[in-house]
Amino acid sequence: MAQIEIRDLGIDYRKPKSNEVFSAVDSVDLSVEKGEFVTIVGSSGCGKSTLLMAVAGLVDLTRGSIEIDGKRVDGPGPDRAVVFQEASLLPWRSVRGNVKFGLEMQRWSGGDLNERAMQMIRLVGLGRFSDYHPHQLSGGMRQRVNIARALAVDPEVLLMDEPFGALDAQTREIMGTELLRIWERAKKTALFVTHDIDEAIFLADKIVVMGRNPGHIKEVIKVDLPRPRNESILDSDAFHELRKRLRAHLAEDMSSMQLVQEVA
Amino acid sequence: MIAEFFYRRQALVLGTLSMIGIVVFWQIAVDTGFINPFFISTPSQVAAEFKVQFEDGSVATNVAATLYCFVWSLGLAALVGTILGMLAGWFADVESALEPFIWFKYSAPTVAFYPLFVAGLGYGTPTIIAIAFLFALTPIYANTLSGIKNTDRDLARAARSFGARPLDIFLRVALPGSVPVMMAGLRLGVGRALTGVVVAELFGANAGLGYAITYYGQLMQTTKMMVSIVIVIALGVLLTQILSFLETRTDSWRVDSGR
Ligand SMILES: Nc1ncnc2c1ncn2[C@@H]1O[C@H](COP(=O)(O)OP(=O)(O)OP(=O)(O)O)[C@@H](O)[C@H]1O
Numbered sequence A: 001m002a003q004i005e006i007r008d009l010g011i012d013y014r015k016p017k018s019n020e021v022f023s024a025v026d027s028v029d030l031s032v033e034k035g036e037f038v039t040i041v042g043s044s045g046c047g048k049s050t051l052l053m054a055v056a057g058l059v060d061l062t063r064g065s066i067e068i069d070g071k072r073v074d075g076p077g078p079d080r081a082v083v084f085q086e087a088s089l090l091p092w093r094s095v096r097g098n099v100k101f102g103l104e105m106q107r108w109s110g111g112d113l114n115e116r117a118m119q120m121i122r123l124v125g126l127g128r129f130s131d132y133h134p135h136q137l138s139g140g141m142r143q144r145v146n147i148a149r150a151l152a153v154d155p156e157v158l159l160m161d162e163p164f165g166a167l168d169a170q171t172r173e174i175m176g177t178e179l180l181r182i183w184e185r186a187k188k189t190a191l192f193v194t195h196d197i198d199e200a201i202f203l204a205d206k207i208v209v210m211g212r213n214p215g216h217i218k219e220v221i222k223v224d225l226p227r228p229r230n231e232s233i234l235d236s237d238a239f240h241e242l243r244k245r246l247r248a249h250l251a252e253d254m255s256s257m258q259l260v261q262e263v264a
Numbered sequence B: 001m002i003a004e005f006f007y008r009r010q011a012l013v014l015g016t017l018s019m020i021g022i023v024v025f026w027q028i029a030v031d032t033g034f035i036n037p038f039f040i041s042t043p044s045q046v047a048a049e050f051k052v053q054f055e056d057g058s059v060a061t062n063v064a065a066t067l068y069c070f071v072w073s074l075g076l077a078a079l080v081g082t083i084l085g086m087l088a089g090w091f092a093d094v095e096s097a098l099e100p101f102i103w104f105k106y107s108a109p110t111v112a113f114y115p116l117f118v119a120g121l122g123y124g125t126p127t128i129i130a131i132a133f134l135f136a137l138t139p140i141y142a143n144t145l146s147g148i149k150n151t152d153r154d155l156a157r158a159a160r161s162f163g164a165r166p167l168d169i170f171l172r173v174a175l176p177g178s179v180p181v182m183m184a185g186l187r188l189g190v191g192r193a194l195t196g197v198v199v200a201e202l203f204g205a206n207a208g209l210g211y212a213i214t215y216y217g218q219l220m221q222t223t224k225m226m227v228s229i230v231i232v233i234a235l236g237v238l239l240t241q242i243l244s245f246l247e248t249r250t251d252s253w254r255v256d257s258g259r
């Protein structure tokens, strides 16, 4: 059985100042194998974050179910860790203090907290910066801390919501390669939300393409590019092929979005 | 060297210079007959009188009496204000329940309660402490409340994703994040507690700087009165500076503090 089983998932939000509900995600079925790297793409507002937060146990499900290793999700748990879009680090704690934070919250009992935190900080390449505070770091460095904090609690599943969204294209590419290096070593199951088509292909074993109104899965695309990967695959024919396919999907979504705007 | 000192401590240097300027202006205005010394005395007379009062021990007596009431009122206000502020910031129901009192306090001047306190506590120290307590309470309460209430939602959510319980979020996210705002509230509270003590002493006391001010004021002994006024100002500046210093210590992690 797959590690993550999402069945007929639906999430409604209450519209502000009314009793109407708004369906953000509907009829989503998805299974993710252990150790698989799954990227989720789709136009803005199609429910990617909502889906990810549901798996994290941070939003309530309206319909359907999510199981991880056969256990129903009904809140956050030590089997999952989230890397948020905003680094959301505690500004009054050092890099090390931030990486320790998740461990403290989970009442980590697997040995010395400091040692564990330092190990993770070195893994993301910030060994020299462990005493820095978040405001002394660049955006990319903060996201590394964010990733180290999530990896430190040794989750089965790593949930990432556009962690590189705020970075420039070049830093983003470097971070992507770094992430793959770390992932190949840690062998975690990963769900990774992104806007960036190249990033989605480069990282993925499979790509989930989402559509809007309400958020649903349009297609799941397998990516059979060999691993370990580096930037050179960006120029391969297989990569171009996938890129074309994803572009077509997203263009379709954009035009339906314009239609909605014209009608409204 | 001097230029560098000036640059690094610009605020301090400028503040000191403007103070000196006022004192010099004060002296000159009186010496040239521009202002009648009967109303405001002169810096040199005040300095001489300060020496007299310092040597006969009345400075020490008055400062001790005022500081005694100050410490009690600030301590109580810090304790009560912080606890109530935390509760109100965390539990919206507590905030709603306390709201009428806050509006009441904002709209009615605190000194208006003076007769009530005198009726209950009599003239003197307990009433002075009670008035100054009320003076200092509001900023401490209000800042603690807003600090806790405006806890960064993203940080709270990140904490929850790691399995943090509400108490964890309060102690590890809300509280440390509120420390700078709470310190600012305390700094305001310090100034207001001192004002409260002196104002309450003006009305009725047996010792203290406010008492000395009314006492000599009623006797029209301006110079003797000015000694206590100057001491009050100096105390206020000193205490507020100490708190400002502590404040910069606690919020060094703030991105925009730039210090
Ligand atoms: N807390 C909420 N309350 C009400 N509606 C919400 C809430 N969070 C999200 N929504 C709505 O749900 C829809 C999906 O939002 P979501 O954040 O999941 O989109 P997304 O695909 O992650 O978008 P983006 O790529 O811009 O981050 C949006 O229309 C949004 O307005």
Ligand SMILES: [Mg+2]
Binding pocket: A048, A049, A050, A161
């Ligand atoms: Mg999103």
